[in-house]
Amino acid sequence: MELELRGITKQFPGVLANDDVSLTARSGKVLALIGENGAGKSTLMNVLSGLYRPDAGEIVMDGVVQSFGDPGDAIEAGIGMVHQHFMLVPVFSVWENVVLGVEPVKGPGVLSRKEARREVREISERFGLAVDPDALVEDLPVGIQQRVEIIKVLLRGAKVLVFDEPTAVLTPQEVDEFFGIVDELKGRGATIIFITHKLKEALAIADDITVLRGGKVAGHADPKTATPEDLATMMVGRDIELVVEKAAATPGEEVLTLHGVHMLDDYGRAILDHVDLSVRAGEIVGVAGIQGNGQTELVEAITGLLPLAGGKVEFLGQDITHASPRQRHAAGIAHVPEDRNEMGMVESFSVAENLVLDSYYAKPFSRRGVMDGPVIREHASWMVEAFDVRPPLIDNTGGALSGGNAQKMIVAREFSREVPLVICAQPTRGIDVGSIEYIHEQIVKKRDEGKAILIVSTELDEIFALSDRIVVMYDGRIVAEMQAAETTPTEVGLYMAGKAA
Ligand SMILES: Nc1ncnc2c1ncn2[C@@H]1O[C@H](COP(=O)(O)OP(=O)(O)OP(=O)(O)O)[C@@H](O)[C@H]1O
Ligand SMILES: [Mg+2]
Known part of the structure; x- marks a missing residue:
């Protein structure tokens, strides 16, 4: 299935998260989508999976323009999203998780529970995933939980598989195994979109690379010839020191x-x-x-x-x-x-x-038990600036930050102590x-x-x-x-x- 995004635009209050984004993902190939924190990668994939309605632009699959009213429509069209944070129910078995939510889906995605168990086993064997349908999800290592997510989307007939930072939580061995699974999926003609911050991984596994910057396509790179430094420069718009300069330590007490x-x-x-x-x-x-x-x-x-x-x-x-x-x-x-x-x-x-989550009750953020709003705000403005939390809007909710920017906010808070x-x-x-x-x-x-x-x-x-x-x-x-x-x-x-x- 060839997937084309044409001119996708998505605005949040105060943030143009996707700005006229166009890209192509080919059948049987891996497209790596890379870019800075907040560049708009997850948003673009949420548009593709029907979670967000774009303000402008088209999703085209094998030449046919799609219209996704909700995630069910996208699933039915063959889009399978494996999220950054797994959405499995820990106390359910693998097969229960796999059928969960299929019931309300109209059309060919409907499964009986009995069938599901057999199909989980069948897909697991076909793709060499080695997942036991009766295992409890909470007992499984992260790498196997991810495979459950993969089975989930394959069972729903996914032709386009989207992985949002799948390797961030995997061990090196699990990463190797994951790449093996990706190869298997490729071999069967799947279209794969792979989001990562690890440039070496993008170069190792991708057939095509698209770089987003500030919501726009900054360019495309050829993994056969590009270096990690090239990609870093395209992402950030400046040269990056991939090693830190530091003097020898002088340990004390x-x-x-x-x-x-x-x-x-x-x-x-x-x-x-x-x-x-x-x-x-x-x-x-x-x-x-x-x-x-x-x-x-x-x-x-x-x-x-x-x-x-x-x-x-x-x-x-x-x-x-x-x-x-x-x-x-x-x-x-x-x-x-x-x-x-x-x-x-x-x-x-x-x-x-x-930014004051566990210090709001103490000086200088509170005096005699009363929080000092202006001091907290000034502190927050300074920190989002210093740690480059984007967008630097201190009244937005923490939940509206992109994954990496949320992490920067936490580092800012702890490092300012x-x-x-x-x-x-x-x-x-x-x-x-x-x-x-x-x-x-x-x-x-x-x-x-x-x-x-x-x-x-x-x-x-x-x-x-x-x-x-x-x-x-x-x-x-x-x-x-x-x-x-x-x-x-x-x-x-x-x-x-x-x-x-
Ligand atoms: N629900 C939302 N409400 C408001 N703003 C949002 C929302 N979701 C994302 N944004 C904003 O849209 C921009 C793009 O975010 P997105 O999550 O797509 O980035 P990303 O490229 O996936 O980054 P990361 O690498 O950190 O995961 C960011 O500025 C983010 O703050
Ligand atoms: Mg993201």
């Missing part, structure tokens, strides 16, 4: 110390296994590891979100093992959380409110190359001001770009610790895979 920190999961298994770790003032410690090896729990142990089964957490020499998350926050621990939608922001609050310890979990997930450069510079600046920084990242590039010292987590344990300057990505990668002794 110990700010954070973990002694034998132990944590158990619901089944009594160790998810943190006697972890010892220290972070000093003026150094960046990077925690490397494949997702799911205890890094999330490590951060929860430090920020107080989960109780320990044993061990001790010390902050500036004080035992904070039993302090509440709020007490730790107030004591001086900043935290950029891994899951920005669940923990980092309130979507219905304004940007200004989100003058505190001794900053914990950053996946600080640049979903962030475009230009903003990654800026956030990395800010992290190094914090270090040079003498703050202790702990970075947890599944991106080895990011670990190496920032860390002075690297620890590797595997199976709930710290299996290696080294100076960044004395190791290589290959060596760290081996530890991450549990292969080095």
